[in-house]
Amino acid sequence: MKETQLKILQYISGIGLFFFVGAHLLVSHLSSGDPTTWESVLGRATSSGWLAFYIILSIFGIYHGLHGLRTIILEFSLPNPAVKVLDWSLLAVGLTVFGYALYIPINAFIVG
Amino acid sequence: MQDLSFKVQRYLPGKDKKPYIQEFTVPFRQGMTVLDGLIYIKENIDNTLSFRSSCRMGICGACGMLINNFPMLACHTPVEELETARVEVRSLPNFAIIRDLVASLDPLFEKHKSIKPYVISPDLKEAEEPIAEFLQSPDELESYVQFAYCVKCGLCMAACPTVATDALFLGPQPLGQAYRYCTDRRDTGAKERFREADSPHGVWLCHLAGACSEACPKGVDPALAIQLLKRAMVFDSLRLRKKRTPASVAQPPAESKPKIDVPEFTVK
Numbered sequence: 001m002k003e004t005q006l007k008i009l010q011y012i013s014g015i016g017l018f019f020f021v022g023a024h025l026l027v028s029h030l031s032s033g034d035p036t037t038w039e040s041v042l043g044r045a046t047s048s049g050w051l052a053f054y055i056i057l058s059i060f061g062i063y064h065g066l067h068g069l070r071t072i073i074l075e076f077s078l079p080n081p082a083v084k085v086l087d088w089s090l091l092a093v094g095l096t097v098f099g100y101a102l103y104i105p106i107n108a109f110i111v112g
Numbered sequence: 113m114q115d116l117s118f119k120v121q122r123y124l125p126g127k128d129k130k131p132y133i134q135e136f137t138v139p140f141r142q143g144m145t146v147l148d149g150l151i152y153i154k155e156n157i158d159n160t161l162s163f164r165s166s167c168r169m170g171i172c173g174a175c176g177m178l179i180n181n182f183p184m185l186a187c188h189t190p191v192e193e194l195e196t197a198r199v200e201v202r203s204l205p206n207f208a209i210i211r212d213l214v215a216s217l218d219p220l221f222e223k224h225k226s227i228k229p230y231v232i233s234p235d236l237k238e239a240e241e242p243i244a245e246f247l248q249s250p251d252e253l254e255s256y257v258q259f260a261y262c263v264k265c266g267l268c269m270a271a272c273p274t275v276a277t278d279a280l281f282l283g284p285q286p287l288g289q290a291y292r293y294c295t296d297r298r299d300t301g302a303k304e305r306f307r308e309a310d311s312p313h314g315v316w317l318c319h320l321a322g323a324c325s326e327a328c329p330k331g332v333d334p335a336l337a338i339q340l341l342k343r344a345m346v347f348d349s350l351r352l353r354k355k356r357t358p359a360s361v362a363q364p365p366a367e368s369k370p371k372i373d374v375p376e377f378t379v380k
Contacts, residue, residue, distance in 0.1 A: 004346060075277045078280075
């Protein structure tokens with residue numbers, strides 16, 4: 001049930017994104033005060049709670065985006081061997097992007 | 113209405129490079145269907161016109177065609193319902209053309225076969241040599257009976273936008289039938305069908321456009337069946353699907369006497 005499990009993760013990440021992107025918008029655009037000041041940015045960068053928040057947001061965002069892209073590409077009538085190549089390629093892209101997405105907040109957390 | 117203008121797709125593989133439209137004038141008759149018009153053309157104007165039909169009463173599903181850009185059964189479509197004197201008839205989209213209006217439904221039947229469209233009984237002996245009926249409650253019958261009305265006409269496959277973009281997509285008819293058999297309490301083959309529907313070109317490529325349900329001439333709702341199949345597969349994947357006891361076999365009827373005594377022959 002590989003496809004079903006991937007789809008369940010897609011649903012979970014979609015629901016997660018709703019809350020995490022919502023929280024991001026709330027803090028960055030709707031809260032009182034200026035979230036872009038040096039103090040605010042540094043405050044979030046050095047907070048372990050915000051570090052976890054950014055990492056989870058990255059996982060949800062990257063998975064949801066790449067799975068959506070996979071669904072679109074699958075509609076080009078890809079035969080099964082090509083689907084395997086596609087899966088491994090997307091996994092490689094996902095891990096690379098996730099590595100970079102991890103590096104930035106962790107580096108800021110350590111340096112800050 | 114006076115005369116009707118029938119614009120009919122013609123195509124003879126090997127001779128024609130691509131399908132083209134030929135126009136015929138057909139006299140209107142009260143209550144005539146699109147199939148009646150095509151039969152008139154074949155009998156009176158051009159006997160080389162090829163189309164498929166059989167029962168002429170919406171049961172066999174043979175005369176599926178694209179009529180005024182909507183997949184319909186020609187025998188089930190009164191010309192008056194089209195509300196125009198111009199009738200354009202093409203072969204079903206998403207299928208190769210054999211000739212003129214005859215579409216090749218082979219992919220439909222291949223996909224249909226792949227989902228094992230039959231009751232897989234746990235009792236092999238009973239399946240081979242049945243002795244009695246399987247017991248089912250009215251509610252159990254109700255859960256799948258509308259999906260059992262499918263006549264395999266292929267209209268849902270022709271209407272489906274996902275089949276149009278991905279020829280490997282199983283499509284609404286096979287997936288609807290997969291659900292029909294999975295929900296039948298006489299059947300224990302759900303796992304095998306889930307495996308087939310779980311392929312990259314399986315149930316999860318359905319975007320719920322709903323065109324299949326709109327096109328179905330028998331009132332089947334394949335879009336609903338696909339959503340229910342998705343739910344069943346998610347529950348099965350999370351091990352939350354309720355385990356059902358397969359329908360039991362009814363007791364063989366006891367020997368019974370006729371209700372009314374048969375009178376003796378008076379003439380010997």
